[in-house]
Each structure stands twice: as C-alpha cells, then as structure tokens.
Amino acid sequence: MELLKERIIEAGSVVSDQVVKLDAILNHQVDPALIVEMGKEFARRFIESAPTKILTIESSGIPLAFAVANELGVPFVFARRKKSVTMDENTYCERVPSFTKGIVTDIMVSSQYITPSDRVLIIDDIIANGDAARGLIRIVERSGAVLTGVGIAVEKAFQAGGRSIREQGIRTESLVTITSLENGKIHFADC
Amino acid sequence: MELLKERIIEAGSVVSDQVVKLDAILNHQVDPALIVEMGKEFARRFIESAPTKILTIESSGIPLAFAVANELGVPFVFARRKKSVTMDENTYCERVPSFTKGIVTDIMVSSQYITPSDRVLIIDDIIANGDAARGLIRIVERSGAVLTGVGIAVEKAFQAGGRSIREQGIRTESLVTITSLENGKIHFADC
Numbered sequence: 001m002e003l004l005k006e007r008i009i010e011a012g013s014v015v016s017d018q019v020v021k022l023d024a025i026l027n028h029q030v031d032p033a034l035i036v037e038m039g040k041e042f043a044r045r046f047i048e049s050a051p052t053k054i055l056t057i058e059s060s061g062i063p064l065a066f067a068v069a070n071e072l073g074v075p076f077v078f079a080r081r082k083k084s085v086t087m088d089e090n091t092y093c094e095r096v097p098s099f100t101k102g103i104v105t106d107i108m109v110s111s112q113y114i115t116p117s118d119r120v121l122i123i124d125d126i127i128a129n130g131d132a133a134r135g136l137i138r139i140v141e142r143s144g145a146v147l148t149g150v151g152i153a154v155e156k157a158f159q160a161g162g163r164s165i166r167e168q169g170i171r172t173e174s175l176v177t178i179t180s181l182e183n184g185k186i187h188f189a190d191c
Numbered sequence: 192m193e194l195l196k197e198r199i200i201e202a203g204s205v206v207s208d209q210v211v212k213l214d215a216i217l218n219h220q221v222d223p224a225l226i227v228e229m230g231k232e233f234a235r236r237f238i239e240s241a242p243t244k245i246l247t248i249e250s251s252g253i254p255l256a257f258a259v260a261n262e263l264g265v266p267f268v269f270a271r272r273k274k275s276v277t278m279d280e281n282t283y284c285e286r287v288p289s290f291t292k293g294i295v296t297d298i299m300v301s302s303q304y305i306t307p308s309d310r311v312l313i314i315d316d317i318i319a320n321g322d323a324a325r326g327l328i329r330i331v332e333r334s335g336a337v338l339t340g341v342g343i344a345v346e347k348a349f350q351a352g353g354r355s356i357r358e359q360g361i362r363t364e365s366l367v368t369i370t371s372l373e374n375g376k377i378h379f380a381d382c
Contacts, residue, residue, distance in 0.1 A: 023301065023303075023304075024303075024304075028268060028269065028271065028300075028301060028304060029266050029267070029268045029301075029303075029304040030257065030260070030266060030267050030268070030269070031266050032257055032260045032261035032264075032266070032267065033261070033264070035257070036261060058249060058250035059249035059250045059253060059269060059271075062250060062253040062254060062257075063253060063254075063257045066221065066223055066226070066253075066254045066257055066258075067257075069221070069223045070223035070224070070227060073223075073224070075220050075221060075222050075223070076220070076221050076223065077219060077220045077221070078219065078221070078250060080219065080250070109219075110214065110219055110220075112214075112215075112220075113214075113215075113219060113220040
C-alpha cells in the first residue's frame, strides 16, 4: 500500500535493527484518515471471505480493527492483556510474550463474543515474531469459529511471525513489508 | 443521546451498585456503527471550540476518540498506561488510580504530540471518579495547550468525576448520564 509506505518513510523512526517506531501515525498519535484508507484496503482484500467479526488486541490494533469492522459492517472484539489472570470458564486465555514490551502477558477474549458461528478476521498493526497473532489464532481455534485470515499493517519480514503463520496455511496479508532496518534505514519489499 | 441509552438498556449488565458492564458494545466487543454515531454527536457538540487534537487513554477510549477525530478531521493521541515508568523529559506522566481495575497506573503522553499550539478535546468512554480524566487534564495543562472540553460517553452521576471537572470550569459533555445502578437497574437522568 503506497500511501502507508510513504507515511512510514515520512514519520517512522528506526530505533534499532529490529524496531521501527510508528508513534506519529499508528501507535500513540493516530491519523484517522490514513487508518480509514487502511481499513478500506483490508476490507477489499478480505470481503470475499465474509468475516462476521474482526478480532484484534489492545491497544494499537484497535483503530485499525475499528476501521475494517466499520467498512465491513460487522463488530470487532479487542483481546485484553493482563499481567496474569484467574482462569474463567467463560474466557479464552492465552499466554504470549510481547516482543516490543519484553514481558509475558495473558490475552483474554470472552467466549460470548467469538462463537462457533463466527467467521473471524484477525487484524493487527505490526507483526514481528508473531506471538500475539498466534495467541489470537489459538483463541479463534478454541472458540470453534472459522478463521478467515490475518491482516497486518506492517510486516517485519526479517522476523519470523508472518512466515510462521502462512506456514500454518492461514491467509496472511500485509499492507507493507519491511525487509530490513539495518543502518537506520527502512527497506521495503517490492509490491 | 437516545440511541446510546437504548443500546445500554439492551446490552449493559449491572455488576454492582457502582459498576455497569458495557462489554457488548464499548469495552470488549465494539459496535462500529454505534461508535460512529457517538463520534458525530461529540463532533456536533464541540466543533465550535475548534479542537486540533483529540486526547484519550487506552484502551476503551480509543474507538470513540477515533470516531470523533475522523469526524473533525484531526489526529488523536492515546495516553499509554504503565505500571511504572522511568521519567523521560519528553514525556508527560501522571499517576492515576483506576476505579474499575483497582490499581494505580502511570499514564503517559509524549510531548511531541500535544504542543502549546494545540486545542485539545479529551474523550473517554466512562467517567466514575474522574481520576483518568483529571490525569489527562493535568497533562494538557502541563503541555501549554488549550483544553477545549471533555466529552464522556457514559457519566455515572452518583460518582463525583463529572461534577468535579465541571467545578474546575471545564466544559464537560456526557452522551448519557446514569443516576443510579441500585437493585440491578439502570436509571438515567432526563435529557
């Protein structure tokens, strides 16, 4: 997605060979017009899989999930992160490490909101090692819902997350793919 | 706002005399069509104060802030919550207790995104004792920006939050006002 690529070049800052900070457009300050366009692009790519629900994880995935859900006319659910939770039979809970935060959190989704009759599209902002996305995938599997795919705004292709999910046979779409952050420079994959 | 009142009656569940759970429409699963309407209503009420930026706090405030920001054509910023943070000269940090979570968190906003030239509208989903909103207000004050007002989706009027902010002379608008949750029943203020 050329627009997102341009905005990342303009507003992104490379923190290390592994991390690019997108606080100006996605992760702290959010540009709604950009997110609406990203939502339309995801909707275009996934509308034929007929999702009935969008699933994301707090917090940075929320604006994007909102935009996709609004475009497709379906609700979205954001998984909650907790340091640790008491298990509840009405909650799907998965333990996931966070690459950027360097901590382990439990992510939780109430079984009320993802049900066996749902077709779920997972949306998230950035994929690195894919731990959060795999946690969400396990939750969808446990719920009995159909997983229609995974949509990621920014894939860091030099980390294994996107690849590992595709290897599970899950359709995974990224709006932009970053192949390297070496020497403080953002390299994108060709479209 | 009648539509929101109807949806709260339909989907809200009273947990105690103090807490109403809105997980079906606002706080876990989100209905984008409802949120878009709420965003329009806030935009209508605040457009004359000419906000240049919307400020909220993760996570439940994000969809609403997104809808308002999109309607007004301005960016939004979500404050981040941390258990504890190392102070950074480029970050405004305020310590606030959380009524629903029963813990104290630090909330943070980068000084890059709220500047003295901004006119800031604070948006949040629910106000109880108002600790989070007061934290955001202190951040706006410290930034040197103008605070144009506070917009709250659901005000619990039997707790002091909304009143205490109005007493500071800050324009505070709630879409619906709940006067009591006693005996498991939601009572609304007349419009």
